[in-house]
Every structure is written in C-alpha cells, then in structure tokens.
Amino acid sequence: MSASTIRQLLGKLGALALTLFLSSVVIFSSILLTPGDPVAAIAGGRRPTPEMIEAIREAHHLDQPVWLQYLYWIGDVLRGDLGTSFLYKAPVVDLIAPRLGVTVLLVLYTIVLIVIFGIGSGILAARRGGAVDKTVLVATSVGVAMPTFVVAILLIWVFGRLLSWFPVYGAGEGLLDTLYHLTLPAISLAVLYIAYLSRITRSAIVAQQGAEHVDTAMVRGIPRGRIFRNHVFLNASPQILSISGATVAGLFAVSAIAEQAFGIGGIGSLLVEAAARKDLPVVQVLSLLLVALFVVLNAVIDVVVAVIDPDSAKSRRDA
Amino acid sequence: MSALVLELDGVSIAAPGADEPLVRGVSLQVAAGEVLGLVGESGSGKTLSVRAVAGLLPAGFETEGVIRIDGEDIATLSAARLVDVRARRLGMVFQTPRAHLNPLRTIGDFMTEALVTVGGESRGAAEQRAMELLAEVGIGDPERRMRQRPGDLSGGLLQRVMIAATLAMDPPILLADEITTALDVTTQEEVMAVLADLRKSRNLAVLFITHDLALASAVCDRIAVMQDGRIVETLKAATMRADACDPYTQRLLSAVLPADLRTGEKGSDPVLVVEGLRKTFRVRAARGGRRESFVAVDDIGFSLSPGGSLGIVGESGSGKSTTARIICGLERPDAGSVSVKGEDWTLPARGTAGRRRRARIAQMVFQDPYLSLDRRQTVRQCLREAVGVHRRSDSLAELDARVDELLEAVRLDLALADRRPRSLSGGQRQRVAIARALAADPEILVLDEAVSALDVTTQVEILTLLDRIRRETGVALLMISHDIAAVRRLCDYVVVMQAGRAVEQGPIADVLDRPKAEYTRLLLDSIPHEGWVPQRRIPARTQSLPSVATSTTPVAVPPGRKR
Structure with a gap:
C-alpha cells in the first residue's frame, strides 16, 4: 500500500469519526427539541412529587448544562451503558440485544434478494434487450411504485391466505424456521429496491456497452463473456455499488415496516414503538446505531470503489 | 505486385x-x-x-x-x-x-x-x-x-x-x-x-x-x-x-487554407495586455506520493489590438490552454497581470455581475462542439439563452430577432434553428458555438483549438468565417492551437510555447518563415507536406526535456483541465 493510499484511508477515517460525532450531537439534541418534560416521561404517568422530580433530575444529570449532559450521555454510550428505557424501566441493551438478531437476519436476507434479482434482472435486460428488456422495464416500473406496506399486504393475502405457502406472523424458531418465516417480510422489503437497483444496473451497463474500448475488445476477438466481465460490468460496478450502498444501508430503518406488518419483534418495531411513546433513550441509541451502520457501510463501499477505480478517488481528491 | x-x-x-x-x-x-x-x-x-x-x-x-x-x-x-x-x-x-x-x-x-x-x-x-x-x-x-x-x-x-x-x-x-x-x-x-x-x-x-x-x-x-x-x-x-x-x-x-486572410488595424490601444504570467500547479510526483510543483505557464507576455489576431501554438502540455484559461478568469495566476481595456483582469471576477460584465467583453469557443453544446437544446434555444444573459429585459420577439442576426453572422441556414446538435454536422455545430460566443458582442474571442476537431474543408470554412467576423465586427481573436497551419492563416502575431515558456514570438511571417528557435523549426517540420518522411524524434526531446518526457503528460494535466 502506497503512502498516498494510506493517507487517503486516514482521511476517510477522520471524516467517518466527524460524521459520527456530529450525528450523535444531533441525536442527543432531539431530547431538547421534543415537546413535553423528560421528567414526566421518566416518571411515567405517575404525578411526581417535587422530591421525585429533584431525584430524577439529578439521576439523569438534567440539572447540568446541556454540553455536560451530552458528555455524560456519550461517555455512557461509549462505555457500553446505553441507558435505561423510560417505558420498560429496563436497560436499553437488554431490549435491543434479543431483537437485533432477527432484524440483522431479515436485512441480510433482503440484501441477498436485492443483489441477486436486482443486479441479475438489470444485467439480463441490458444484455438481451428486446422483449426481455421491455418486460423488465414494465416490471420495475410497477416495482418502484409499490410502497413496502402495500407489497406486504399483497404477499400476506396471496401467499399466506390463498396459497398458505408461507407463515405470515412471527419470526419462528431456529435458523431454518426463522428464514422460512422471514421470506415474505424480506420479499416485501426487497421489491422496491430490486426494481430500483435493476434500473440502475441496466442503465450503467448499457452505457458501458456503448463505450469505445468495448469496440477495441471486440475487434481483438476477446470472448464475449470476458468482455462483459472485464470491460462492461467492471466499469459499471462503481456506479452500481455506490448507489445501491446508499439505499441498502437504509434498510435497517425501513425494516420497521415489514416487522410491523408481519408481527416480528425486531429493532425496527422497537424503534417505531419507542418513538411513538417518547422512550427517548431507546430512540437515541437506535438512531445512533442506524447512523453508524449507514456511515460505515458507505465508507466500506467508497474504499471498494477506490480499489476498482483508483483514478476516480484521485481526481476527487485533487478537485 | x-x-x-x-x-x-x-x-x-x-x-x-x-x-x-x-x-x-x-x-x-x-x-x-x-x-x-x-x-x-x-x-x-x-x-x-x-x-x-x-x-x-x-x-x-x-x-x-x-x-x-x-x-x-x-x-x-x-x-x-x-x-x-x-x-x-x-x-x-x-x-x-x-x-x-x-x-x-x-x-x-x-x-x-x-x-x-x-x-x-x-x-x-x-x-x-x-x-x-x-x-x-x-x-x-x-x-x-x-x-x-x-x-x-x-x-x-x-x-x-x-x-x-x-x-x-x-x-x-x-x-x-x-x-x-x-x-x-x-x-x-x-x-x-x-x-x-x-x-x-x-x-x-x-x-x-x-x-x-x-x-x-x-x-x-x-x-x-x-x-x-x-x-x-x-x-x-x-x-x-x-x-x-x-x-x-x-x-x-485545393482545400488548403487561403493565404493571408489577415489585416491588422494598427495603432489603436491594445484591448488585451498580458505581462509576466506565471502559473504553477501542485501535482503528484511521478513516483511515490510526494507532491511537486509543475510550472504550467512561465513568464508569458503579449498584447492584442482591437480587430487583431494572435495565435498561441504549442504541443499539448505546453501551457497554451492554461494561459487562455487565466485570461478568461477560469484559473488564477501566481504572478503577472492581465489587463483588458486598461482594467485589471488578473484575478477571476467576483460575483455574478462581475462575471457577466467580463463575459460581454471576452468569450470563448471550445474545441469540441459535440461536448460544448447542450444536446437537449435546439439551436434557437441555445442562442436565445446566450442572448438573454446580456439582455434580460428583452421580449421573446426581440431575442429571436437577435438570434436570427447571429445565425446570419455565422452563415447558418435559418431552417437549422430548430434542430438539435445531434442532427448537425461538426462544422454546423461549431458555427452555433461561435454564434453563441458572439451573442454578447464581445471584443475578444478566445478560440481554444476551435478548428482542430474539424476536417480540412470545414476548417477552411470556419477560419474564413472567423476572419470575416473579425473584419465586420472588429472583434480581436486569440487563437490557441497546436495546428500551425491554421494559426498561420488566421493570425498576424504568434507566440510559440514549449513547456510553459514562450520560445519565440513576433509577427507571423517573421516567426514561421524565418524561425529562430529549434522548437519552432521542429513544429514546422512535423507538418505533413510533399516529400515528408516522418522521423522519430523522441530521444532528442527526452534529453532536452527530462522532467516532462519521463513523467509523461499527467504532470501536465492539472485538475480541471481537459486532456
């Protein structure tokens, strides 16, 4: 690894840390912007006596200046103390940990579907053209127009009710059973992204197929499969990767819709519930988690793109 | 056989x-x-x-x-x-x-x-x-x-x-x-x-x-x-x-360029004066991650009279485009000065109003009319936009009248006005680009390799057109080109640039007919002519120009510049 590559990576890490810091500040500030007194939320329905209010304010450092409150909070988070849920009166860690697994599995399952069917259909449309292209175009037009909850309802009705092929409620037990249970939720999440990624892939590949260096490879008699892999798909991949990276990272947040629709107790549904009932410690920690995932995933994709196309990284830095 | x-x-x-x-x-x-x-x-x-x-x-x-x-x-x-x-x-x-x-x-x-x-x-x-x-x-x-x-x-x-x-x-x-x-x-x-x-x-x-x-x-x-x-x-x-x-x-x-189109109006105050221009870029070194300075333009000076025409010739990487970009305010020089009609233009204009005021005086025509025209705009839309920038209070009919005048000036058939660039030939597109540059009634037209992408017969047409426009409107031409033949036809003064420096400059006949610098001679010899035998000259150039020749052009392609 050359010195410039290392410097580039260090720059990336610095930007990453800065983004995370700024977003943690924004997330923390949300507590100040929410209407209603946090003390009331902590007291939870009971009418607190002045002594209780005082005790709560002291316990939660609410009597300190705002910036100190932030430092207490972020210090706790970094040490692994994610705070206590106002609602359940339980440590946030204990709420998140058991639900994280199923959401991660759901998101991974969705990503696999998106990559296989989104990129696959995009490649197919670009390479075959004609009727195949038209079919994919129509299908993806429908796909991008279907909100996730509508897809979920359709899936529940068709595969759950009419055909009874898949379970429509809960997450199941054991890995295989869980995957079986997560099939419809994953499809419902994936449809929109499959359609989107298929479009992106198709147009990126069509643009690269018309590149002049592909003519060069044709004259030289390079086998078509190799031309496609090394000169068309490779060159289209930075575009496909950076766009799909940004959208796929958002899946953790969107998974809430599928979790609600299919009655899965994941972190998505936890987030929705916590937000609705002003359980701020839970909302803050989950928001932080989502932001971190999003930022880290995109940084990883940036690095992969820079490996594929070093010049793009250089020119961006010089510019 | x-x-x-x-x-x-x-x-x-x-x-x-x-x-x-x-x-x-x-x-x-x-x-x-x-x-x-x-x-x-x-x-x-x-x-x-x-x-x-x-x-x-x-x-x-x-x-x-x-x-x-x-x-x-x-x-x-x-x-x-x-x-x-x-x-x-x-x-x-x-x-x-x-x-x-x-x-x-x-x-x-x-x-x-x-x-x-x-x-x-x-x-x-x-x-x-x-x-x-x-x-x-x-x-x-x-x-x-x-x-x-x-x-x-x-x-x-x-x-x-x-x-x-x-x-x-x-x-x-x-x-x-x-x-x-x-x-x-x-x-x-x-x-x-x-x-x-x-x-x-x-x-x-x-x-x-x-x-x-x-x-x-x-x-x-x-x-x-x-x-x-x-x-x-x-x-x-x-x-x-x-x-x-x-x-x-x-x-x-016979599609060689007609000789001696040029007639300079002498005596009036120069519209453009450039003195001691210097520009360096920080670039990555050929080896390792170090940065080094690359001198793109080094001590360039000349002046251009109203209705005159000056050519800057040199190979790619010689700094001629950077010089043009500095004059047009797209790049800022490290030293030296640019003055236009007595006004200091050394630094890029500040603000929209400043840029618009300068745009009325100096306009640029680029090499590739395929890239410099918006393919979604018809010729009329493109010109209307260009005219509208400088006459914001005009009605649509007034704008269109001016567009017709411009089309007339570049000898482009009015019937082509509703076409898009895709259905125009290279020569027609370059005429549109010139018409767009003329929209503001500029006093200086900077031509950055404006005829290099065209074939010979079209080149002749465009050069003849430019010369006629110069006579009719009194616009001064600053032509940047690697093509000495084209510069010879259109310009009355020439600056020969190599590796950022002016190796020779003067009235066109003096420089090109009696070249003093070795490099000018090399450029002239490289033009295909009868009895021409192409020679490999790289070794000789490599010795005289170690830094450029060993590291090749990326050193000469600073950020934002076209290759």
Missing part, C-alpha cells in the same frame, strides 16, 4: 430502414506491405467501410458485396471462425486512444488479454511478449508501463500502446481509422514514424483512413478518394496532384 491481403468488392452498407445506402459499391484492394489511404470528408462513409471489415457495424446495418480477408470471403465463414479470423488477421487502431482503452485496467492487462484468450499463451509468456511489443513501438521502460493505467499515459504513448497491442497476433492487416487526428503535429509524426517502420519490418498491409489529404499523400502508396459513400477515384500518391481528374478530388486538393 505482392499478394492481396484485403479486398472489398462492391461493398454497400445500409442503415436499418434507410432507402439509400450509406456506402455504395466500394471496391478496394490492399496488398502486403502496401499503405492504401482512404480519404474523404466526415460522413463520406470511410469509417463505415472499415468498420464493416472489422465487424463493428451498429446493430441492424446491412452489408452487401464481398469482403475478403487474406483471401477468405468472410460471408462464407461460420460466426466463430469469423471472430477468430478477425482476431488473428486484423489489427485496428482508432482515432481516440484514450476512449478505446479501458480506463480501469492496466496497460499490461490490455496488452496480454488477446495473447492469453485468443492466442492461448500462458500469462508469463504473454507478459514477456507484451513487453517486447511495447519496446518495438519505441516505448521505454515497458515494465513500468505495464503496471500503469491509461490515465497515466499521454495520448501519443497510448496510441503506440494501441498499435503494439494490435501486433500481438502478428496480423497481416492494420486498419488505421484517423489514428493521428486527435494528436498534435509532433506526436503525429512520432506515431507515423512507428507505423512506417512496422510496415517495413513486418510487411504490413495498412488501410489508412484520414481526412487529411496532405498526411495521406505523405505516407500512403495509393489513395482512394471517397465522397457520399462512393469511391470517386483511386490515385498513386506520388503523382496525385497531376493525375486527379474528379472535381471532388480537386476540391479536396
């Missing part, structure tokens, strides 16, 4: 659904060791003909007639066999090497790809062979080049890489499609010298497509002249001038 290796017999090519074929009954023969020139204006069908040979016609194009590669009629071959025949017997080199090499893969990948996948050689043997081929076309340090990507090499080097790669399968035929059009004259000479050597050492048959008749007559044995899809006549290069009898050939032959 030695064996024919490439024959076209009555070849016609038609676009899908078109009534008229684009190429009609073309017959050509190229023998081993022979260079056949195929000459004609853009749109005459020369590129289509050669693409039919190479199997690169767009989908749906129909070909009739017989094409024989090495004696085999390609229509009788199976699809798989045809791919193999083309891969082994044909080499093709294109106009723009940068576009025709995959930017993401290394030169080594490119060089070895055909050897491994078509020739079935091992990776190691292919690499060895690739380095030999790179050495054969005169590329020093092939081992390092193999690891670089196209972005690290200059256009001239890339074109040699292209040629080297086509030689991998030892093909008997080389198809060369405008291979030096995108290169400056000295680089063109290098590439042509390489080609001449290869033809001798390998007994190559070359089909050489160009719109440059002077170049063709200098490097070809025979020349076929093409017009509107037909070959109007085929002539021996040596006696072409005497033998030409077709009126089209005669027109092409």
Whole structure:
C-alpha cells in the first residue's frame, strides 16, 4: 500500500469519526427539541412529587448544562451503558440485544434478494434487450411504485391466505424456521429496491456497452463473456455499488415496516414503538446505531470503489 | 505486385430502414506491405467501410458485396471462425486512444488479454511478449508501463500502446481509422514514424483512413478518394496532384487554407495586455506520493489590438490552454497581470455581475462542439439563452430577432434553428458555438483549438468565417492551437510555447518563415507536406526535456483541465 493510499484511508477515517460525532450531537439534541418534560416521561404517568422530580433530575444529570449532559450521555454510550428505557424501566441493551438478531437476519436476507434479482434482472435486460428488456422495464416500473406496506399486504393475502405457502406472523424458531418465516417480510422489503437497483444496473451497463474500448475488445476477438466481465460490468460496478450502498444501508430503518406488518419483534418495531411513546433513550441509541451502520457501510463501499477505480478517488481528491 | 491481403468488392452498407445506402459499391484492394489511404470528408462513409471489415457495424446495418480477408470471403465463414479470423488477421487502431482503452485496467492487462484468450499463451509468456511489443513501438521502460493505467499515459504513448497491442497476433492487416487526428503535429509524426517502420519490418498491409489529404499523400502508396459513400477515384500518391481528374478530388486538393486572410488595424490601444504570467500547479510526483510543483505557464507576455489576431501554438502540455484559461478568469495566476481595456483582469471576477460584465467583453469557443453544446437544446434555444444573459429585459420577439442576426453572422441556414446538435454536422455545430460566443458582442474571442476537431474543408470554412467576423465586427481573436497551419492563416502575431515558456514570438511571417528557435523549426517540420518522411524524434526531446518526457503528460494535466 502506497503512502498516498494510506493517507487517503486516514482521511476517510477522520471524516467517518466527524460524521459520527456530529450525528450523535444531533441525536442527543432531539431530547431538547421534543415537546413535553423528560421528567414526566421518566416518571411515567405517575404525578411526581417535587422530591421525585429533584431525584430524577439529578439521576439523569438534567440539572447540568446541556454540553455536560451530552458528555455524560456519550461517555455512557461509549462505555457500553446505553441507558435505561423510560417505558420498560429496563436497560436499553437488554431490549435491543434479543431483537437485533432477527432484524440483522431479515436485512441480510433482503440484501441477498436485492443483489441477486436486482443486479441479475438489470444485467439480463441490458444484455438481451428486446422483449426481455421491455418486460423488465414494465416490471420495475410497477416495482418502484409499490410502497413496502402495500407489497406486504399483497404477499400476506396471496401467499399466506390463498396459497398458505408461507407463515405470515412471527419470526419462528431456529435458523431454518426463522428464514422460512422471514421470506415474505424480506420479499416485501426487497421489491422496491430490486426494481430500483435493476434500473440502475441496466442503465450503467448499457452505457458501458456503448463505450469505445468495448469496440477495441471486440475487434481483438476477446470472448464475449470476458468482455462483459472485464470491460462492461467492471466499469459499471462503481456506479452500481455506490448507489445501491446508499439505499441498502437504509434498510435497517425501513425494516420497521415489514416487522410491523408481519408481527416480528425486531429493532425496527422497537424503534417505531419507542418513538411513538417518547422512550427517548431507546430512540437515541437506535438512531445512533442506524447512523453508524449507514456511515460505515458507505465508507466500506467508497474504499471498494477506490480499489476498482483508483483514478476516480484521485481526481476527487485533487478537485 | 505482392499478394492481396484485403479486398472489398462492391461493398454497400445500409442503415436499418434507410432507402439509400450509406456506402455504395466500394471496391478496394490492399496488398502486403502496401499503405492504401482512404480519404474523404466526415460522413463520406470511410469509417463505415472499415468498420464493416472489422465487424463493428451498429446493430441492424446491412452489408452487401464481398469482403475478403487474406483471401477468405468472410460471408462464407461460420460466426466463430469469423471472430477468430478477425482476431488473428486484423489489427485496428482508432482515432481516440484514450476512449478505446479501458480506463480501469492496466496497460499490461490490455496488452496480454488477446495473447492469453485468443492466442492461448500462458500469462508469463504473454507478459514477456507484451513487453517486447511495447519496446518495438519505441516505448521505454515497458515494465513500468505495464503496471500503469491509461490515465497515466499521454495520448501519443497510448496510441503506440494501441498499435503494439494490435501486433500481438502478428496480423497481416492494420486498419488505421484517423489514428493521428486527435494528436498534435509532433506526436503525429512520432506515431507515423512507428507505423512506417512496422510496415517495413513486418510487411504490413495498412488501410489508412484520414481526412487529411496532405498526411495521406505523405505516407500512403495509393489513395482512394471517397465522397457520399462512393469511391470517386483511386490515385498513386506520388503523382496525385497531376493525375486527379474528379472535381471532388480537386476540391479536396485545393482545400488548403487561403493565404493571408489577415489585416491588422494598427495603432489603436491594445484591448488585451498580458505581462509576466506565471502559473504553477501542485501535482503528484511521478513516483511515490510526494507532491511537486509543475510550472504550467512561465513568464508569458503579449498584447492584442482591437480587430487583431494572435495565435498561441504549442504541443499539448505546453501551457497554451492554461494561459487562455487565466485570461478568461477560469484559473488564477501566481504572478503577472492581465489587463483588458486598461482594467485589471488578473484575478477571476467576483460575483455574478462581475462575471457577466467580463463575459460581454471576452468569450470563448471550445474545441469540441459535440461536448460544448447542450444536446437537449435546439439551436434557437441555445442562442436565445446566450442572448438573454446580456439582455434580460428583452421580449421573446426581440431575442429571436437577435438570434436570427447571429445565425446570419455565422452563415447558418435559418431552417437549422430548430434542430438539435445531434442532427448537425461538426462544422454546423461549431458555427452555433461561435454564434453563441458572439451573442454578447464581445471584443475578444478566445478560440481554444476551435478548428482542430474539424476536417480540412470545414476548417477552411470556419477560419474564413472567423476572419470575416473579425473584419465586420472588429472583434480581436486569440487563437490557441497546436495546428500551425491554421494559426498561420488566421493570425498576424504568434507566440510559440514549449513547456510553459514562450520560445519565440513576433509577427507571423517573421516567426514561421524565418524561425529562430529549434522548437519552432521542429513544429514546422512535423507538418505533413510533399516529400515528408516522418522521423522519430523522441530521444532528442527526452534529453532536452527530462522532467516532462519521463513523467509523461499527467504532470501536465492539472485538475480541471481537459486532456
């Protein structure tokens, strides 16, 4: 690894840390912007006596200046103390940990579907053209127009009710059973992204197929499969990767819709519930988690793109 | 006569659904060791003909007639066999090497790809062979080049890489499609010298497509002249001038630029004065991650009178474009000054109002009208927008009246006003670009390689037009070009730049007819003319210019500058 590559990576890490810091500040500030007194939320329905209010304010450092409150909070988070849920009166860690697994599995399952069917259909449309292209175009037009909850309802009705092929409620037990249970939720999440990624892939590949260096490879008699892999798909991949990276990272947040629709107790549904009932410690920690995932995933994709196309990284830095 | 290796017999090519074929009954023969020139204006069908040979016609194009590669009629071959025949017997080199090499893969990948996948050689043997081929076309340090990507090499080097790669399968035929059009004259000479050597050492048959008749007559044995899809006549290069009898050939032959268009109004105060201009860029060093300074422009000074015309010539990387960009406020100089009509323009204008005020005085016309026009706008929309910037209170009818005037000024048919750039020829597009620049009634027109992408007859038209505009409106022209011939026609004063410095400057006749600097002489010698023998000059230049020549052009391509 050359010195410039290392410097580039260090720059990336610095930007990453800065983004995370700024977003943690924004997330923390949300507590100040929410209407209603946090003390009331902590007291939870009971009418607190002045002594209780005082005790709560002291316990939660609410009597300190705002910036100190932030430092207490972020210090706790970094040490692994994610705070206590106002609602359940339980440590946030204990709420998140058991639900994280199923959401991660759901998101991974969705990503696999998106990559296989989104990129696959995009490649197919670009390479075959004609009727195949038209079919994919129509299908993806429908796909991008279907909100996730509508897809979920359709899936529940068709595969759950009419055909009874898949379970429509809960997450199941054991890995295989869980995957079986997560099939419809994953499809419902994936449809929109499959359609989107298929479009992106198709147009990126069509643009690269018309590149002049592909003519060069044709004259030289390079086998078509190799031309496609090394000169068309490779060159289209930075575009496909950076766009799909940004959208796929958002899946953790969107998974809430599928979790609600299919009655899965994941972190998505936890987030929705916590937000609705002003359980701020839970909302803050989950928001932080989502932001971190999003930022880290995109940084990883940036690095992969820079490996594929070093010049793009250089020119961006010089510019 | 030695064996024919490439024959076209009555070849016609038609676009899908078109009534008229684009190429009609073309017959050509190229023998081993022979260079056949195929000459004609853009749109005459020369590129289509050669693409039919190479199997690169767009989908749906129909070909009739017989094409024989090495004696085999390609229509009788199976699809798989045809791919193999083309891969082994044909080499093709294109106009723009940068576009025709995959930017993401290394030169080594490119060089070895055909050897491994078509020739079935091992990776190691292919690499060895690739380095030999790179050495054969005169590329020093092939081992390092193999690891670089196209972005690290200059256009001239890339074109040699292209040629080297086509030689991998030892093909008997080389198809060369405008291979030096995108290169400056000295680089063109290098590439042509390489080609001449290869033809001798390998007994190559070359089909050489160009719109440059002077170049063709200098490097070809025979020349076929093409017009509107037909070959109007085929002539021996040596006696072409005497033998030409077709009126089209005669027109092409006389399409050299009319001499002495220029008349400068002397005496008035200069509209533009440039003094001691200097610009350095911080660039990555050729090796390692260090940064070093690259001096793009070094102590450049000149002045331009109203209605005058000044040319800056030099190869790519000489700093001529950077000079133009500084004058137009697109770059800020490290030292020196630019003053326009007595006003200080050294630093870029601040704010929209400032930029608009300067735009009324100086306008730019760029090299590539394909890129500098918005393809979604019709000619009228484009010009209306340009006029509207400076006359914001005018009504639509007033704007349109001004647009008509502009179209008139650039001699563009009013019927073309509702077309989009895609359906205009290169010359028509450049007229639109000039009309757009004239919209503001500027006092200085900066022409950045504005005729370099056009074929010779169109070039003549555009240069004549520019000169007429200069006389009619009194606009001063500042022409940036690598093409000395074009500068000679249009300009009355010239600055010759090399590696950022002005090696020579003065009235055009003094400099170009009695050049004092070695470099000016080299540039003049590189222009194809009768009795021209292309020479390899790289070694000599490498010694005199170590930093530039060893690190190649990326050093000379600072951020934001076009290649």
